[in-house]
Amino acid sequence: MPKIKRRSISQRNAERAKRMRERRIDDEFRLSDIRRRANSLKIQRQTDEFKTEENKRRAEAHKIERENDEFKTEENKRRAEAHKIERENDEFKTEENKRRAEALKIARQNDEFKTEENKRRAEAHKIERENDEFKTEENKSRAEALKIARQNDEFRTQENDRRLNSLKIKREDEEYKQEERRRNASRMRLSRDKYENNFHLMKLNYESKIKEGPTHICSCCGGLWFEYSIKESTVEMLRNKGLPKEFIDTVCYLKNAIIKLCVTCRKDIMSNKVPNLCLSNGLAFYEIPDCLKILTELEERLTSPRIPFMVIRTLGFCKQFGLKGNLVNVPMNVDTNVSVLPRKFSDTHTIQLKLMRQMKNKNAFMYETIRPKVVHTAVRYLVEQELYKGEGIIISDDWLNEYSNERENFIIKDEDKEIGANEIMKESEFDDNDANWNESDDKPINPVATETLLNDEIEDQNDIGIKFAPAENNRPISILMDMKVDELTFPKIYCGKQRKIKENVKLTYAKIAKSELRMFDRRCGRISKLFFTYKKLQTRKFSDAISITLRKTKNTKNVTVAQMLNRDYVNGLIHNDDAFTFLRCDRSSPAFWELKKKELMAMNRQLGCATIFLTLSAAETKWSELIVILAKVLGNKVITLEEAENMSYEKTCDLIRKDPVTCVRYFEHRVKCLWEILSAPSGPFQGYELEDKYVRIEFQARGSPHVHALIWLKDAPKYDKNKPESIKKCIEFIDKLISVSSKPTQFSEELISLQR
Numbered sequence: 001m002p003k004i005k006r007r008s009i010s011q012r013n014a015e016r017a018k019r020m021r022e023r024r025i026d027d028e029f030r031l032s033d034i035r036r037r038a039n040s041l042k043i044q045r046q047t048d049e050f051k052t053e054e055n056k057r058r059a060e061a062h063k064i065e066r067e068n069d070e071f072k073t074e075e076n077k078r079r080a081e082a083h084k085i086e087r088e089n090d091e092f093k094t095e096e097n098k099r100r101a102e103a104l105k106i107a108r109q110n111d112e113f114k115t116e117e118n119k120r121r122a123e124a125h126k127i128e129r130e131n132d133e134f135k136t137e138e139n140k141s142r143a144e145a146l147k148i149a150r151q152n153d154e155f156r157t158q159e160n161d162r163r164l165n166s167l168k169i170k171r172e173d174e175e176y177k178q179e180e181r182r183r184n185a186s187r188m189r190l191s192r193d194k195y196e197n198n199f200h201l202m203k204l205n206y207e208s209k210i211k212e213g214p215t216h217i218c219s220c221c222g223g224l225w226f227e228y229s230i231k232e233s234t235v236e237m238l239r240n241k242g243l244p245k246e247f248i249d250t251v252c253y254l255k256n257a258i259i260k261l262c263v264t265c266r267k268d269i270m271s272n273k274v275p276n277l278c279l280s281n282g283l284a285f286y287e288i289p290d291c292l293k294i295l296t297e298l299e300e301r302l303t304s305p306r307i308p309f310m311v312i313r314t315l316g317f318c319k320q321f322g323l324k325g326n327l328v329n330v331p332m333n334v335d336t337n338v339s340v341l342p343r344k345f346s347d348t349h350t351i352q353l354k355l356m357r358q359m360k361n362k363n364a365f366m367y368e369t370i371r372p373k374v375v376h377t378a379v380r381y382l383v384e385q386e387l388y389k390g391e392g393i394i395i396s397d398d399w400l401n402e403y404s405n406e407r408e409n410f411i412i413k414d415e416d417k418e419i420g421a422n423e424i425m426k427e428s429e430f431d432d433n434d435a436n437w438n439e440s441d442d443k444p445i446n447p448v449a450t451e452t453l454l455n456d457e458i459e460d461q462n463d464i465g466i467k468f469a470p471a472e473n474n475r476p477i478s479i480l481m482d483m484k485v486d487e488l489t490f491p492k493i494y495c496g497k498q499r500k501i502k503e504n505v506k507l508t509y510a511k512i513a514k515s516e517l518r519m520f521d522r523r524c525g526r527i528s529k530l531f532f533t534y535k536k537l538q539t540r541k542f543s544d545a546i547s548i549t550l551r552k553t554k555n556t557k558n559v560t561v562a563q564m565l566n567r568d569y570v571n572g573l574i575h576n577d578d579a580f581t582f583l584r585c586d587r588s589s590p591a592f593w594e595l596k597k598k599e600l601m602a603m604n605r606q607l608g609c610a611t612i613f614l615t616l617s618a619a620e621t622k623w624s625e626l627i628v629i630l631a632k633v634l635g636n637k638v639i640t641l642e643e644a645e646n647m648s649y650e651k652t653c654d655l656i657r658k659d660p661v662t663c664v665r666y667f668e669h670r671v672k673c674l675w676e677i678l679s680a681p682s683g684p685f686q687g688y689e690l691e692d693k694y695v696r697i698e699f700q701a702r703g704s705p706h707v708h709a710l711i712w713l714k715d716a717p718k719y720d721k722n723k724p725e726s727i728k729k730c731i732e733f734i735d736k737l738i739s740v741s742s743k744p745t746q747f748s749e750e751l752i753s754l755q756r
């Protein structure tokens, strides 16, 4: 029994201990449970608070978004409305689509812009973009189809009739008429504002416009024109305008399927008149035979019966990149005595200057050379031409004996021939210096002119201009009296043939010169020809102006022969500047600029002090657009902008030097495009209206143009040293427009590194 009892006690104890343990665990559990529950409650409470907060916030955001959405729809509706109005006009639509397509194309060329644009578009309106692209594509193709259809005249007239008729019916309704007027006005305003206030759009437009150059050939005058002066048509279209076939055949000298006509020619042709400068009037050039084509400028001189310019050539080192050094042309009296060609070297009116060798010139001392056989062959061709026969010119028999080598150094004085031998000895002395020669020293941005014209009259010219010095005992005559001087001076241009202008066609020399310089055949773009033409025109202008001035000026109304023979009277005219007024017509004279100065002073009085002084200069070698144009004009080669950028410096310079006229025309065009931006409200003057400007174009020593301009901005602050307020305003104004940055760009990196 006790055994059992003992067992039961221990059992009970064990049970109690177990219960105690369980309860303890239970208690711990309960406590932790309570804690846990409290915690979760706390969290839940926080979450709940957060939730309400969040809900509130979300509701707010939603509201804003909804408002935005409403606004968006509203805006879209508004925009769609405006667009619809614009679109209603068919012509505007085509125009707009074309412009948009152009702008898109340009923008796409910019890779950065493209990616950015794509990203932005993909994010927002993917579907819309597809629609838009589709629309543009569709519109483009539709515009294309319309353009083709319009070329058909019949279709065009029919279409116009149809449109006119429907308009006429509609216009009978007074309300419609007013509505239409309102619509037109608002459309015009909208498109103008949109363009002028969008600098980005204007920049794109500028970038596409500066790619244009005078590359379009007028079928009638053969001139090179910018696209905006050219209108295209076909023979059929001209015939439909009532022009006889024979007439069209005459005026359209260049036979192409598509007839391009410049504004001037078109105006004359439409009124059934043959334009003055029409090529069929005798202005077309002869084709240059091969034997003349290969002549150099110097070789041509040996074959010319007339030489109106004395040339000062540097006898020295051939500069890098084929630059021949400066060549100075001096106007001189033309001798008409030459009867045997080719000329002797000493008979070319050339002065050779011996120049000291410059350290930076790497090449050996060089002479210009001529090829006697080439010259002789050219002369043999020329003396067979009527023009040379008429002058009684014969070919020299012993010339080839005197110059018998394949190439002869062109040296006039015998003593100069020795330089060559001495030079070889000196060669080694200069080697060290040549190592330091820096390539960039010799790379001017504007390599245009290496020839200059010395415009001072030489001493024995008491009369004005160039005269002829004919055989003894004959009075010298003016350059203006010789009708063949152009042809006899430049055999390579005129091929030894005299230009035959049709009878009944009245052409002044100025007009002929204009035709020659604009001609698609660029043979007259040569600098020596430009100088000659300039000098001849100047002589003509002066001789005209003198007689007019003497008749018009107050003091010289009735001048008698006796007065003119009286030295005191003539000196009096000179003293009172009356004798110089005739120079006003010439831009290179002080009298001309005296007049311009007076005009500028008048502007200053009227408008007050100018606000900004601006200088823009040409960077021909950096303008790839110009190189593309020159390649087209000079070689009829189409190259890309990239190819132009990668062209070697020598080739670029060669193109630029070959055609100064096209370069200057392009510069003028580019400046014109720039003025468009400068005078727009969203332009760089930031809202200041361009009130007026005074522009002067100068030609730098190298012959490339630059612009000096004074600009008057409307409402610009005026400086007054007694008013601190005005000074503050001026500073703010200047800070707004003029800034400087040391952050390098691709153009300025080198410059900035040099300044540091």
Ligand SMILES: [Zn+2]
Pocket: 218, 219, 220, 221, 222, 223, 261, 262, 263, 264, 265, 266
């Ligand atoms: Zn024309």
